[in-house]
Amino acid sequence: MSSNTATEHVTSYYAATANPSPERPALEGSVECDVCVVGAGFTGISAALHLAEQGHEVVVLEAARVGFGASGRNGGQIVNSYSRDMDVIEARYGADTARALGDMAFEGNRIIRNRIEQHCIECDLKEGNLFAACNAKQLQGLREHKALWERYGHRELELLEGETCQREIVSERYVGALVDHSGGHLHPLNLILGEAAAFEARGGRIHERTPVLEVRHGETVTLRTSRGNVRARRVVMAGNAYLQGVMPELESKSMPCGTQIIATEPLPEVLRRELIPHDMAVEDCNYLLDYFRFTGDGRLLYGGGVNYGGQDPADIAGVIRPKMLKTFPQMTDVRIDYAWSGNFLMTLSRLPQFGRLNDNVYYAQGYSGHGVTCAHLAGRLIAEVMRGEAERFDAFAGLPHLPFPGGRLLRVPFSAMGAWYYAMRDRLGW
Structure with missing residues (x-):
């Protein structure tokens, strides 16, 4: 295979x-x-x-x-x-x-x-997941996202803006969130x-x-x-x-991409409730998004990053840990017990x-x-x-199943260039 x-x-x-x-x-x-x-x-x-x-x-x-x-x-x-x-x-x-x-x-x-x-x-x-907005443009996107899904009959959604976002995720990174009460992890x-x-x-x-x-x-x-x-x-x-x-x-019309995940040591319940009070799964709205949640035994599982072509970084924890600390600075002394990667398949x-x-x-x-x-x-x-x-x-x-520009040879660098552009837009809040 x-x-x-x-x-x-x-x-x-x-x-x-x-x-x-x-x-x-x-x-x-x-x-x-x-x-x-x-x-x-x-x-x-x-x-x-x-x-x-x-x-x-x-x-x-x-x-x-x-x-x-x-x-x-x-x-x-x-x-x-x-x-x-x-x-x-x-x-x-x-x-x-x-x-x-x-x-x-x-x-x-x-x-x-x-x-x-x-x-x-x-x-x-476990029940519930949410999409977290890092800036005002992403928050407006979540308002539109909620209206769109409701047009298609999905009404188990709740928009949290400003300080009300802290009810579900306690981090200074986010200005709002859209909770999907039908989701889970x-x-x-x-x-x-x-x-x-x-x-x-x-x-x-x-x-x-x-x-x-x-x-x-x-x-x-x-x-x-x-x-x-x-x-x-x-x-x-x-x-x-x-x-x-x-x-x-089929290969010219899809591309393996690697993503990386870490899992911490089990965390005390009091700390978990300080971070994600109702134990929902979270993903942010960036193009190269972060995603995280607590496992059944109380670890913070934190993922992010994309490697086009599916190649693994040499130090997965070194790549993902700074992302985790940007979201939750109080996790500085927490031990990382597991770090791994895997490929998903992306289409154009x-x-x-x-x-x-x-x-x-x-x-x-x-x-x-x-x-x-x-x-x-x-x-x-x-x-x-x-x-x-x-x-x-x-x-x-x-x-239509669209081929990547450049075919199998150039699909990785072309996609990486596009991802860099969108990542810059995320950082600048465009």
């Missing part, structure tokens, strides 16, 4: 506190199935579970471990909608497309909560492990440490691995940022890419930082299209 040779979870807070999960055997020999899913992250497992519930025989191939990629390393925030919101979608693609995508913008959140309840998944689910690796177990309880099979080396298209698709192959009537490609080399036709439009290859190979990828919720929606839509209900899947599949 990827050229990355690592097969174990990165050393992260999530891996250290993961619920028990069996090691699944690598594929040996030849198997046949209705649907083969490539990638055991949120997209792949969500699709596999929905398809298993429809009665399909499903086999999942994972190059490393369940949740190895972004699904098991991310900030753990349940954030509604997409990385580009409905006003941008309407301006670029028209009112009908905006309405179709807007009707699904809050569905991934509901799918996650249903899975947690249905399968009794222990993943430290959780332990993402434990969520995906619980969903994988639910899929296996339905008779599904997962083969870990089984990278796909070749996809041979045809009426029956053959996926070749190092020690076997799978023959399937239909295939779901769900490797996202960890799929390089398998589907080269910042909208997800759904589509088909040769009519029986489906893909969903490129959530551009909103993968926790949107990947769960993608799994449902893939299952719908496979039972002949294509309308909602096609609302996404109809969006």
